[in-house]
Amino acid sequence: MGEPAQTPFKTTGSEWLLPVSEYLGFPLDQVNFLACQLFALTSAFCFRLYLSPAHVSPLVRHFVAALLGIGFLVFCFGWYSSHILAVVVANYLIIIKADLNNVHRYSMVISMGYLTACQVSRVFIFNYGIPSTDFSGPLMIVTQKLTTLAFQLHDGKSDNVRPSLIEYLSYNLNFLSVLVGPCSNYKEYIDFIEGRHISTRLKQQHASSNRQNGYNKTQDPSPLTAVCHKLLVCAGCMLFFLTVTRSLPIKYNVDPDFVSQASFLTRLTYAFFSIQAARPKFYFAWTLADAVNNAAGYGFLGMDEHGKPSWDLISNLNIIGIETATSFKTFIDNWNIRTGIWLKTVCYDRAPKHRLALTFILSALWHGVYPGYYFTFLTAIPITIAARAIRRSIRHYFLGSRVMKLGYDILTWAATQLAICYTVMPFLLLAVNYTIVYYRYTMLILHGIALKALLPSKLLQFFHSIGSPRFISPY
Template sequence: MTEFTEILPHKGLMDGIASGVGVPVEALRLLLTIVSGYPLAAFYLKFIAIIADKNVHHMFFAGCGAGLCYFNYGYNTYHSLVAILTTYFLVLVLRKKAQIFLTLNFVFHMSYLLLGYYFTSSNEYDILWTMPHCILVLRMIGYGFDITDGLKNETELSKDQKETALKETPSLLELLAFAYFPSGFLVGPQFPFSRYQSFINGQFRQHEGSLEAGVRRFGAGAFYLIVCQVGLRYFPDSYFLTPEFAEVSFIKRIYFLGFWAKFSLYKYISCWLLTEGALICIGLTYKGEDKNGQPDWSGCSNVKLMLLETGNTMEHYVHSFNVNTNQWVGQYIYKRLKFLNNRTISYGAALGFLAIWHGYHSGYYMTFLMEYMVVSTEKQITRFYTKVVLPKWGHILNNSDIYKLLYFITLKSYNIVYMGWCLTAFVFLKWERWIVVYGAVSYYGFIYLILWAIFYHTYHYFFRISSRKEAGEVEKLENKSTEKVTEEKKPEDKKSE
């Protein structure tokens, strides 16, 4: 790590500023790079957007993005160049051999990324070249699928594939610009080449209002960044590994962990909001018109703030957090496993891919396993509540203000408490760290999931038995009534004879 930082030309200046404000120098460079998207957007709209030659636009984005990458990672910028060039030449040679190309493209990028994780991994979530590279890997894999979709007949493509399929192969300069697009290459969001193409062709510039929407997103990002920094000063990660935390009362422990998880999430959310604001300002995020006929600039939104803050379940978090990556996985992994004809297997494979994409640390795999278990449990609870509880006591519960208050408090408490449980492994990464935190809160997440599973399956077991008995008794009664009717009809039949 020392050799890496020494070769950066701005090391002395950046280290001085970082130590002065009390943040890691890597985090400061990351923040400056994200914020630089705003002046770059202003410069592009003022001087570059009016130029007719599209190659000038591509050179601007490729040059700015590669320069910002070097500002952050120095000579390690070559990793991203290798990835982009490899995909470009694979397309030139193997595009028409779709299966071979897709396999080689996928295996190369995932192998390169995993090797990068192997040689740079530590106990922390480090800001290294592997961070933007994992974004680039998805971009190049998705680009490969879009290229091969362009060779297919329209009738073979789904609605999503029709929107992203590429009929013509972009030039190397276009691919570099797409890969290094400022405010998009470092922390996301994911977007297909077709969106970049539409933007360059000027299809989004006819709409106004992007500056106002972008500034609003910048303000939201700055707010979340401040809340994150203040919150993590009260609840730093290291606190949850100390004996002092384990000595706090159980209720406080689980709530402290939940609030810490919210503040930790805000770290990612603030970066995505700041990035999205710059992309809105430059005009990349146009999505069409909203229900009021106004331009909708949410095309690259990576977080749904309203759902995130008002939602009550883990499923709400899944749908509101890292939206573009989830959409990417849905389009290029989950839906392309349709041939398996099993949604559970496809969903498991998608979560498995996400875990591997994040790296080797056991915390990632535990996190996505918990996501699967918790979301599945939530669906079971919802079914039980709507099919068993409400039909019997709904008329009483729905008219009770006390019940409504308790219901709200319970859901919010669950939201906070289980968020802490689910995010613990993701942040602490290694088994020997996250298991300490799990132990400090008495493994409550596992215990409640197990207790619910026992109750749910036991109830359904006996419910099925009782249902069968009732069905049997009904069948017996029906048979008896049938026999009785038959016997009553017999004398009449004889009489008629």
């Protein structure tokens, strides 16, 4: 599939901020998104201070959270928001009517099916043309929430109590997470609305550690410090995006002149830094969403080892963990954390076999139908397996001294970052023709390394199975 058609930008959402968009030079949908998130941040503080469980009933909190969330959807996406509302209503009928033994299956099929149908229509029918408003992000988040609740009902983690309509709408469409997430546990969200969130987390922590961690029960900890810290991170990410990211466009990796004239080392270096520079926009969106939830009093994890409150319960990323990752798995575990938890819950922990492959395929399907997504996630399967095999084979040789361990960490950090760069590039390029150009000049080098790393272990398993009494010859 080629590059999306270059058509004049139009939106189905509000055009109130069009002058701001034209003045700043940013697409209107991004301006609308940022305006809603900043309004959500202000509303979140008011929600915690003036609509706290001590002042109003849970019903009022549910109603306000859902109403604001629906308002954000209509403001950003106009009539396209009907797609999100439609799948929410359809799943509510499943939740209240379906047998609990099968509710998770019905919800997964309907939610993922509708998400895929919408993504197919946008990419292959409209070709990202007119109208060009991208509503797939909120639909992806809603899909996670819908299926999370259904699986929790099936597993008995919601006490087999089906939610009321207002609880259901509030959980799925609340203004704190309707645009960019994160997806959170249904029971934890209900605890937050009903005023039990912090006390429940502290009781769980106290039960596991058998100590109070210096917490004073007479007053809930304030999220203000955590919110300010996360807003500073957002400001830094925005500054980086404006000054660095925009000067290192991803598409330049497949520019014909650059590919034909630059040396292999130059192309590799540019690919590395352009991928690094692409991350801050994700850091910004997810960190701002985390700050919004914290400002409302949601996301309390517990007291840390210093007796200070931690507000990272529903954080979607760990920037330090990402940038210092020394293994493919460590990087994945710190990136889009809530989506990783969702994939583990609905797929990895339940698949009878081929769990890793099925999980990566589901992740690709959830992200969309662009070919680049499938190149990325299918490539990640052998690379993840190969990385595990290599780590098991050589790591113990470097644990003898601090110097060798440091050298090993530096080497594995560089290898991990290059592997991520190689794997993620098609995800950002999206189109088949761009991906082929990229793979051609990288000579599929990491695919080859992964296969070479896997081949010896597979042969050993084969010969071991021949010598095993459990092996049954097919001949």
